[in-house]
Amino acid sequence: MTSVIETRGLQKRFGRVHALDGLDLSVAEGEVHGFLGPNGAGKSTTIRVLLGLIRSSGGEARVFGDDPWGKASRLHQGIAYVPGDVALWPNLSGGETIDLIARLRGADTGTGEYRQRRARLVEAFQFDPRKKAATYSKGNRQKVSLIAAFAVPARLYILDEPTSGLDPVMEAVFSEEVTRIRKKDGASILLSSHILSEVEALCDRVTIIRAGKAVESGSLAELRHLTRTEVSFAADGVSVAAVEAIPSAHDVVEASDRIHFTVDSSDVASTLPGLGALGVQGLTITPPSLEELFLRHYGDEITAADSSLVQVSR
Amino acid sequence: MSATATLLRFRLRRDRVLMPVWVVVMAFSVLFVAAALSSTYNTESLRTAVIRLAAADPTLLALRGDPDGASAGAFFVMEIGAYLGILVGFMNTFLAVRHTRADEQAGRTELVLATRASRGSMTVSTLVLAVLANVGVGLFGALAAIATGYDGYGSIVLGWSLATTGLAFFGIGLLFAQIFSTSRAANGWGTAAIGLFWVIAAAGNAAGTVSGDGLHVTPGAAIWFSPIGWGLRTLPFTQNLWWPGLLSLALGAVLVVIAWMLQGARDTGAGLVASRLGRATGSSALRGPIGLAWRLQRGSIIGWGIGAVLGAAAIGGLGKTLNDSISKNPDVSKAIEEMGTGKGTVFEVFVGVMIALIGLVVAGAAVQTAMRLRQEEAATTAETVLATPVSRLRWFVSYVVVGLVASAVILVLAGLVAGGTLANIDGDLFGQTMVLAIAQLPAVAVYMGVTALVFAVLPKLTIAVGWIVFGIGLVLGEFGSLLNLPDWVRQIAPTAHTPVPPLASADWSGTWWLIAIAIVAFVAAGAIFTRRGLVSNG
Numbered sequence: 001m002t003s004v005i006e007t008r009g010l011q012k013r014f015g016r017v018h019a020l021d022g023l024d025l026s027v028a029e030g031e032v033h034g035f036l037g038p039n040g041a042g043k044s045t046t047i048r049v050l051l052g053l054i055r056s057s058g059g060e061a062r063v064f065g066d067d068p069w070g071k072a073s074r075l076h077q078g079i080a081y082v083p084g085d086v087a088l089w090p091n092l093s094g095g096e097t098i099d100l101i102a103r104l105r106g107a108d109t110g111t112g113e114y115r116q117r118r119a120r121l122v123e124a125f126q127f128d129p130r131k132k133a134a135t136y137s138k139g140n141r142q143k144v145s146l147i148a149a150f151a152v153p154a155r156l157y158i159l160d161e162p163t164s165g166l167d168p169v170m171e172a173v174f175s176e177e178v179t180r181i182r183k184k185d186g187a188s189i190l191l192s193s194h195i196l197s198e199v200e201a202l203c204d205r206v207t208i209i210r211a212g213k214a215v216e217s218g219s220l221a222e223l224r225h226l227t228r229t230e231v232s233f234a235a236d237g238v239s240v241a242a243v244e245a246i247p248s249a250h251d252v253v254e255a256s257d258r259i260h261f262t263v264d265s266s267d268v269a270s271t272l273p274g275l276g277a278l279g280v281q282g283l284t285i286t287p288p289s290l291e292e293l294f295l296r297h298y299g300d301e302i303t304a305a306d307s308s309l310v311q312v313s314r
Numbered sequence: 315m316s317a318t319a320t321l322l323r324f325r326l327r328r329d330r331v332l333m334p335v336w337v338v339v340m341a342f343s344v345l346f347v348a349a350a351l352s353s354t355y356n357t358e359s360l361r362t363a364v365i366r367l368a369a370a371d372p373t374l375l376a377l378r379g380d381p382d383g384a385s386a387g388a389f390f391v392m393e394i395g396a397y398l399g400i401l402v403g404f405m406n407t408f409l410a411v412r413h414t415r416a417d418e419q420a421g422r423t424e425l426v427l428a429t430r431a432s433r434g435s436m437t438v439s440t441l442v443l444a445v446l447a448n449v450g451v452g453l454f455g456a457l458a459a460i461a462t463g464y465d466g467y468g469s470i471v472l473g474w475s476l477a478t479t480g481l482a483f484f485g486i487g488l489l490f491a492q493i494f495s496t497s498r499a500a501n502g503w504g505t506a507a508i509g510l511f512w513v514i515a516a517a518g519n520a521a522g523t524v525s526g527d528g529l530h531v532t533p534g535a536a537i538w539f540s541p542i543g544w545g546l547r548t549l550p551f552t553q554n555l556w557w558p559g560l561l562s563l564a565l566g567a568v569l570v571v572i573a574w575m576l577q578g579a580r581d582t583g584a585g586l587v588a589s590r591l592g593r594a595t596g597s598s599a600l601r602g603p604i605g606l607a608w609r610l611q612r613g614s615i616i617g618w619g620i621g622a623v624l625g626a627a628a629i630g631g632l633g634k635t636l637n638d639s640i641s642k643n644p645d646v647s648k649a650i651e652e653m654g655t656g657k658g659t660v661f662e663v664f665v666g667v668m669i670a671l672i673g674l675v676v677a678g679a680a681v682q683t684a685m686r687l688r689q690e691e692a693a694t695t696a697e698t699v700l701a702t703p704v705s706r707l708r709w710f711v712s713y714v715v716v717g718l719v720a721s722a723v724i725l726v727l728a729g730l731v732a733g734g735t736l737a738n739i740d741g742d743l744f745g746q747t748m749v750l751a752i753a754q755l756p757a758v759a760v761y762m763g764v765t766a767l768v769f770a771v772l773p774k775l776t777i778a779v780g781w782i783v784f785g786i787g788l789v790l791g792e793f794g795s796l797l798n799l800p801d802w803v804r805q806i807a808p809t810a811h812t813p814v815p816p817l818a819s820a821d822w823s824g825t826w827w828l829i830a831i832a833i834v835a836f837v838a839a840g841a842i843f844t845r846r847g848l849v850s851n852g
Contacts, residue, residue, distance in 0.1 A: 051701050054847030073705035081701040087694040089610060090496065092600075093592025100596050100606060104702035109596065130591040134419070134496065145698075 002029050004064055004156050004188045005050060011058030012045050012212075019045040021212035022059065027190050027205075032182060034203035035192040036294060042212040043192040044084050047160050050190075051081060063156070077106060080149040084160035084192070086141040088133035094144045095129030101148035114151065121147045124173050138165035150177050157181065157189045163198060171198070178202055196294060208294060216293065227288035228262035231271070233280035235259050246274040258282075317431040321439035325413055326446075333447050336405045340476070341454040343401065347394045347793070348462035352386060361389045366528040368392075373632040373664060376520035379546055380531035387464045387551025391472070396519075399542035400512055402451060402476050403483040407504030409447060410487030413440040416497035418583060427582060437488070437574050444484040452477030468551030475548040478559035478566075482541035483508065485569025492576040495585030502617060509621065515543040520632070541565060603704050603712035610690075611683050611716055618679035619724040622672050626728035626751075629668045630735020636664055637739050665736070665747065666814035672728050673754030673809045674784075674791050676721045677761035681780050683717035684765035688776035691769075694850050706844045714766065714836060721758045725751045746817045756828035757808035761787065763835025770842035773849050 005027035012020040020042050027033040037043050048054045050063055052072030061068055063075050088097055098118065099109045107114055122129055125143045136144070142165045149157060163171045175198070181187050193199050199206060206223060208216040216223060228250065235257050243252045243259055248267040253260050263271050265288060275283065326333075355361045361384040368374040369381060379392045414436065417423045427433065456473030460466050486507050490500040518537025525531070537543035547558040576586060599605050640660060687710065690696040699709055729751030733744040765780040772779070790799070790807035804810055808831075811824030 048697070048848075051697075053697050053700055072700070073703045073708070076701060076703045079701070081698075083694065083697060083701075085694065087698070089606075089695055092609070093594070095594040096592060096596040096600055098596075100600050101698065101702065103596065103601055104603070104699060104704055106703055129594045132590075132592050 002065075003027060003062070004029050005033075005190060006062040006065075007046070007050075007060065009059035010046065010049065010056055010061055012042075012049060012054065013057045018212055020049070020056070020059075023209065023212060024214050024217070025207050025209075026217075027188055029188055030182075030186050031204045032178065032189045032191060032202050034199035034206035035190055035209065036194065036196070036199060036206055037192075037209040038194065041209045043209060044160055045212075046209070047081075047084075047158055047190070047192060050158065051076070051079070078155035080105070080152065080154035080157045082142075082145045082149045082157075082159045082162045084164070086138075086145040088136070088141055088144060090132065090134035092133055093130055094127065094133060094136060094140070097133060097144050098129065098148045098151060102152050105152050105154075107152040118147065118151045121150055121177070124177070125170060139167065139170065142166055143170070146174065146177075150181065153181070153185050153187070155187055157187055159189065160192045161194070162191070163193070163195065175202060223293055224265060224288045227265065227292045229265050229268050229288055230260065230262050230286040231268075231275075232258045232260040232284050232286075233275070234282040236281060238278050238280060242278060246271060249274075317429070318435040318439050318442075321426070321431055321435055322442050325439055325443045328413075329409075329443070329447075333450070336447070337450045337454050340398070340401060340405075340451045341458040343394070343398065344455050344458040344472075345462060348390055348459065348464070351390055351393060352462065355386075355389060358384050361386070362529065365389070365392070369522075369524045369528050369531050372520040372635045375522055375531060376516040376628075376632065378519075380519045380522045380533045382530050382549055382552045384529055385551055387459070387468050387472075388549075390459075390464070391546070391550055395475075395546045396512060396515055396542055398455075398476060399479050399515075399545045400508055402448070402480040403508040403511070403542070404505070405447070405451070406444060406480045406484040407487030407490070407508065408501065409444055410440065410484050411491045411497050411500045411504060413443065414488065415491035415494065415500045419495070419497050421583075424582060433577055433582075434574070437570070437577060440488070441484075441570060444481065448477040448480040448484070451480060465551055468554055471548050471554045471556065472550035474556065474559050475545040475550060478562035479541045479545035481566040482544070482562035482569075483566075485566035485573070488573040489569045489576075492573045492580070493586045495583070495587065498613075499585075499587075502613070506617070511540040511542050513624075514540040515546065518543055519546075520635075603699060603709050604715060606699070607683070607686070607712045607716040608720075611686055611713075611720070614682050615679045615716075615720045615724075618675055618682070619720070619727070621678075622675045622724050622728045623731050625668070625672050625675060626730075626732035627735065629665065629672075629732040629747075630738075632668075633661070633665065633736050634739060637661060662815040665743075666750070669732070669747070669750045669754065670757075670791055670809040670812060670814075672732070672751065673725070673757050673812060674787055676724050676728070676754065677758045677787065677809075678784060679724065680717040680721045680758050680762035681765045681784050683713055683720070684762045684769060685777050685780045687713050687766070687769050688773055691773060691848055692850060694848075697848060697850075700848070707840055710766075710840055710843050714762070717762050718755075718759060721762075722752070722755055725754055725758070746815060749817060750813065750815060753813050753825060754809065756825050756832060757812050759832035760808040760828050760835065763832040763839065766839040767835045767842075770839040770846070773846075 003026050005025060007023055007025045010020050010023040010025070011018070023042065023046060025035070025046065035043055035046070045054070049056045049061055050068050052068040052070075052075070055069050064078065066075055068075060088094075092100070102109050102114065102118075109115075109118075121127075125147060127140065127143045127147060131140075133141070133144070142162070146162060149159070163174050166174060178189060178191075179202075182189065191199065191203060200220065203220065205219050206217070207214050231249075235254055238259060240252050240254055240259060243249055243261055248263045248271045249261045251260075251262050268285065355364060365381040365384055368378065379395050381392045382388050414423075417426075423436065426436065452473035454473075455476045456469040459469035459472050464472075483504075487500070487504045490503045490507070491497070494500045494503065514536050518533040518535065518540070519531075521534030521536065522531035523534075533543070533547075537547065541562045544558040544561045548555050580586065600609055687696075690699075696709065700706060726748075729748040732751065733747035736743040736747055761783065764783055765776065768779045769776040787807045787809065790804050791809050808828055811828055813820035813822055813825060
C-alpha cells in the first residue's frame with residue numbers, strides 16, 4: 001500500500017509556540033483517514049503544511065511522494081481542499097465562486113460532465129448559487145466549498161472540519177458524497193474532525209493528535225482494543241465483592257441499583273462464565289467508542305495538569 | 315440611556331489610538347504649513363505679490379482658494395483651507411461608516427442589538443463620538459494656529475470651521491452607511507462625495523471676481539453648495555464669520571435625522587440598495603487568477619480612473635482659461651516664470667504639474683491593487699486560490715499585471731482627454747500631452763512595486779505603509795513647492811522624476827531609473843513572497 005500523505009517528525013513553530021511538535025501521519029492510497037483532535041491541537045496547521053501554504057520548521061512531509069512546499073502547484077492538480085474556516089469573496093455569488101475554484105483546479109466548466117456533477121451537488125445540498133457570498137451563513141459558505149471540492153474529481157481530498165455549520169440533513173448528504181467519491185473514484189480522503197460519530201461512520205483509520213503530536217494511530221478496530229468494554233447488570237442480590245473476585249473485572253461500582261465494571265476488550269468472552277455463575281440479570285455490554293478513547297487522551301492533559309499542581313503544593 | 319453610555323465608552327476605547335492620531339495629524343498639518351509659509355512668505359509685500367498673481371490665475375484659485383487680504387492668517391487659509399476640509403471630511407466619513415455599517419456587516423451589531431441597547435443608541439453613541447472628535451480637531455487646530463502666532467479669535471473661527479465641516483461630512487458618511495449594505499461601498503461613496511464637494515468649492519473659487527486692489531476675490535455661487543466651501547467662507551483671520559459653519563451643522567443634523575429614520579425603517583444587516591442576486595455560474599471572464607484579480611479590483615480601479623479622467627478634463631478646461639489670462643497679462647506670466655523653477659513657460663509648468671498629479675491618482679489605483687494581495691492573504695481567500703494548481707508566483711504576478719495594465723489604460727484615457735481638450739489651444743499639445751501622460755507609468759510602477767515589496771517582506775504592514783507611501787507622494791507632489799522643501803526631499807516622490815514639458819528638451823534619464831527601480835522592486839517582492847509562508851490575520 002502506498003502512502004499519499006506521509007509525515008515524519010513534522011515541526012512547525014510560530015515564534016515560541018510549537019504548533020506541530022514531531023507529528024507522524026500516514027494516509028494510505030484509497031483510505032478515508034480521520035484526523036482527530038481537540039481545538040488548537042494542530043490539525044489545520046498540519047493541513048496547511050501539507051498544502052504548501054506554510055513551510056514546516058523541521059521534520060519531513062510528503063504528499064504523493066513529493067515536497068508539498070516546493071512542488072505545491074503541481075501537487076494541487078490532484079487535490080481538493082475544504083478549509084476549516086471558509087472565507088469567500090463577498091461580492092462574488094456562490095455559483096461564480098464554485099465555477100472559479102473549479103476552473104482554477106483545471107476543470108473545463110463548459111463540459112456536460114462538470115455541469116451535471118455540479119447541478120447534482122447544488123440540488124443535493126439545497127444550495128442557492130445566485131446569492132452574493134456576503135449574504136451566506138456559515139453553513140452556506142461551507143456548502144460553496146464542499147460543492148467546489150466535489151464537483152471536480154481529485155485523487156486526494158483534504159477536508160478540514162467539513163461539516164461544521166451544516167445541519168444533520170446536510171451532514172448526511174456530505175457522508176453520501178464521501179462514500180460516493182470513495183467508491184467511484186477510489187480517492188483518498190484526509191478528514192479532520194472533532195465529531196466522533198462522523199469519523200466512526202466514515203473513516204478506515206484514525207490519527208488522534210494532541211499538542212502537535214500524534215498520540216494514537218490505527219484502524220478503528222485496533223483503537224477499540226485500547227479502551228475497555230463497559231459491563232453492567234441489575235444489582236439484585238449480587239455484591240460488589242463477588243464481582244471484584246472475577247480477575248478481569250476492573251473499577252467495580254454500584255450505582256442506581258446496577259453494578260458497573262469494565263473489562264479489557266480482549267477479555268470480554270472470558271469474563272462471561274463468571275457472570276453466568278453469579279446469575280446476573282439485565283446484562284448490558286457496551287463496546288468501546290472512539291469518544292472514550294478521545295476523552296481518555298484529552299483527559300490525560302487534565303490529569304497531568306492536576307499532578308503538576310500536586311507537585312507544586314508539596 | 316445607560317446602554318448608550320456603555321456603547322460610547324466602548325467606541326471611545328476602540329478609537330483610542332485612531333482618533334488622537336487624526337487630531338494630531340490635523341493639528342500638525344496646521345503647524346507645519348503655517349511654519350513653512352511664515353518662513354517662505356515672511357513679509358506682507360511678498361504675500362501681496364503672490365496673491366495678485368494668484369488672483370489673476372483661475373487654476374491657482376481652484377487648486378488653492380480665493381484670497382481675502384494679505385495677512386499671514388488669510389494667506390494660510392487661502393493656501394490650505396480646502397485641503398484641511400478634505401482631511402476632516404475623510405476623518406468623519408470613515409468614522410461614521412466604521413462605527414455603523416462596518417460593525418453591522420461584520421455581524422457585531424447583531425450582538426449589541428440583542429442586548430438592552432437599541433438601534434437608536436447605536437446612532438446616538440456614534441454621533442456623540444463624532445462630536446467629541448470634531449471638537450477635538452477644532453480645539454487642537456485652533457491651538458496649533460495660536461501657537462504659530464496667528465490671531466486668537468481668528469484661530470478659534472478656523473477651529474469652528476474645521477469642526478462644523480467635519481460634522482457635515484459625518485452626516486454624509488452616516489447616510490451612506492444606511493444606504494449601502496457594505497462598508498466598502500459606503501466608504502467609496504463617501505470618498506466620492508468629498509471629491510465632488512471639493513470640485514464644487516474649487517469651481518466656485520475659480521469663478522471668483524477680483525477686487526480693485528487684486529487682493530480679494532469673491533467666489534462664484536458654486537462655493538455655497540459645498541461644506542468645504544462653507545468652511546472657507548467663515549473667512550478666519552479676516553471677517554471671522556460664524557454663520558457659514560451653521561450651514562454645515564444644519565446639513566449634518568438633517569442627514570443624521572434622515573439616517574436615523576432610514577435605520578428605523580430597515581432590517582439589521584440590510585441596505586436601502588438591496589444586494590442584488592448574482593450570476594448562477596461564473597462568466598468566462600472569471601477564469602484564472604487574473605480574471606479574479608480584475609473582478610476584485612475593478613470597482614476601485616474604475617473609481618480612481620474616473621478621478622484621473624475628470625482631472626484630465628480639468629487640465630483641458632483650466633489650461634484654456636490659463637492660456638487666455640496669460641495672453642491678457644503677459645507681465646503676470648513673466649513674474650510667475652521667474653518664481654518658478656525656470657524650466658518652461660507658465661503654461662508648460664502647469665501642464666507638467668497637473669499630469670504628475672494625474673500620475674499620482676493612477677498610482678492610487680496601482681497601490682490599492684498591490685494592497686489587495688495582503689487583503690486576500692489576511693482574509694484567507696488567497697489560500698483557496700493557492701490550494702489549487704495556481705502557484706504563489708502566478709497569483710502574485712496576476713495582481714501586478716492587473717495593476718499595471720489598468721494604470722496604463724487609465725493613463726492613455728487621461729492623455730486622450732487632456733490632450734484632446736488642450737488641442738484647442740495648439741494642435742501639437744495633443745501628442746505631447748499623450749506622451750507625458752504615458753510617461754507617468756514608470757512612476758506608478760514604482761509606487762506599486764514598493765507596496766508589493768512591503769507585502770512580501772512585512773505583510774502585516776502592507777496597508778499602512780502603502781497609504782503612507784501614497785500620502786508622502788501626495789504631500790510632496792502637491793505641496794512640495796509650497797512648503798519650500800529642499801530639493802532632495804521633493805526628489806523622493808517618483809513623479810518628480812517623470813519628464814516635464816517642453817518635451818523637446820525633456821530629461822528622460824529619470825524614466826529609465828524609475829523603470830529599473832520598479833523592476834528590482836517587483837522581482838525582489840516576487841522572489842521573497844514565494845519563499846515565505848502565508849500569514850493570515852492577527
